[in-house]
Amino acid sequence: MRVELHDDHLRVVAPDHHADFHLRWLRHNCDVDRHPATGERTVESAELPDELAVADAAIDDGALRVTWVHDGRVSRYPLAWLAQHAYAAERAAVPRPPPDVAAIELDGSAGPASVAGDLLARVAERGAALVRRETASPESETEAWIAALEGRGLGLVGTHFGRIEDLRTDNTTNANTDQLGYTDAAIELHTDQPFLDEPPRYQLLQGIRAADRGGDTTLADGEAAYRYLASLDGEAADLLAATPVRFHRRQRAFEREVIAPIVEVRGGRVRVRSSYFTVAPYRLPFERMTAWYRAHDRFVRLLRDPRHHYAFRIRPGDALLYDNRRMLHGRTAFAGARWVRGVYFDDPR
Numbered sequence: 001m002r003v004e005l006h007d008d009h010l011r012v013v014a015p016d017h018h019a020d021f022h023l024r025w026l027r028h029n030c031d032v033d034r035h036p037a038t039g040e041r042t043v044e045s046a047e048l049p050d051e052l053a054v055a056d057a058a059i060d061d062g063a064l065r066v067t068w069v070h071d072g073r074v075s076r077y078p079l080a081w082l083a084q085h086a087y088a089a090e091r092a093a094v095p096r097p098p099p100d101v102a103a104i105e106l107d108g109s110a111g112p113a114s115v116a117g118d119l120l121a122r123v124a125e126r127g128a129a130l131v132r133r134e135t136a137s138p139e140s141e142t143e144a145w146i147a148a149l150e151g152r153g154l155g156l157v158g159t160h161f162g163r164i165e166d167l168r169t170d171n172t173t174n175a176n177t178d179q180l181g182y183t184d185a186a187i188e189l190h191t192d193q194p195f196l197d198e199p200p201r202y203q204l205l206q207g208i209r210a211a212d213r214g215g216d217t218t219l220a221d222g223e224a225a226y227r228y229l230a231s232l233d234g235e236a237a238d239l240l241a242a243t244p245v246r247f248h249r250r251q252r253a254f255e256r257e258v259i260a261p262i263v264e265v266r267g268g269r270v271r272v273r274s275s276y277f278t279v280a281p282y283r284l285p286f287e288r289m290t291a292w293y294r295a296h297d298r299f300v301r302l303l304r305d306p307r308h309h310y311a312f313r314i315r316p317g318d319a320l321l322y323d324n325r326r327m328l329h330g331r332t333a334f335a336g337a338r339w340v341r342g343v344y345f346d347d348p349r
């Protein structure tokens with residue numbers, strides 16, 4: 001038998017069965033907090049710290065032994081007692097959002113038209129695909145990428161940036177300059193254009209020129225993160241899907257807003273709309289605000305957990321396509337004349 005430690009619970013694993021227990025539940029049921037004569041519980045769960053952490057957990061001598069971080073106490077739970085009180089026996093664990101970059105990488109040496117089919121299949125499966133390609137002048141290939149994707153049925157979506165957006169610090173394409181994409185600053189995970197009723201379905205990011213330092217891309221699978229959250233905290237997941245918030249973008253010559261929940265579950269698929277820099281101040285009933293922040297922040301902390309990230313560098317020649325309604329993207333700060341091209345696409349109408 002063995003013990004698996006998770007963020008707020010642990011799993012006791014035997015060869016043919018398993019059971020999950022929250023750390024709070026375990027500490028609330030600690031064998032030390034019993035009256036020596038009557039055996040009655042002497043602790044109220046409200047007396048425990050809000051955050052509990054385990055320094056060590058193991059199966060010893062027919063019992064689960066847990067050592068707690070905050071006070072160093074060792075608690076013992078006989079396995080027969082755990083079996084009798086198991087409230088989550090044989091629980092099916094939902095996997096964490098995946099981080100394996102190799103699972104989204106494709107060889108693009110045969111060129112955009114040849115790889116486009118595999119690219120779209122991988123995006124449908126994984127939410128993103130990164131085509132590795134070396135080519136002498138990547139900027140002359142953007143139209144070939146567009147033609148390859150249009151040839152597979154995608155429709156280019158023009159935006160307030162124009163048809164092709166050049167993401168570079170000297171900003172040659174965007175008349176509305178007050179935007180993080182045109183700086184060398186880090187941008188945390190977000191989805192693009194949440195202030196539109198229907199944000200563009202896909203973004204193509206094509207590497208044109210490398211940064212001298214930094215500029216790494218991060219992707220997180222919002223659908224997987226939401227399913228993982230729902231398996232840990234159903235109330236938070238329900239609240240995220242049931243609470244509309246306002247996204248608002250106002251620039252010199254552009255203004256849009258939309259009121260929509262951060263997560264929408266449609267036809268069994270999860271759509272995410274998340275942008276810390278365009279979400280408007282929340283207006284919720286006073287008595288709902290605390291629960292809202294708790295749910296929202298738990299979701300975003302799962303998304304921002306580096307264990308749940310695809311992290312890589314888009315090199316010159318490479319092309320990344322991701323599903324903007326499923327994946328969140330971000331980048332690290334950089335130095336130098338990094339240049340990435342962005343093009344949005346929708347599914348065929």
Ligand SMILES: [Fe+2]
Binds near residue numbers: 192
């Ligand atoms: Fe973006």
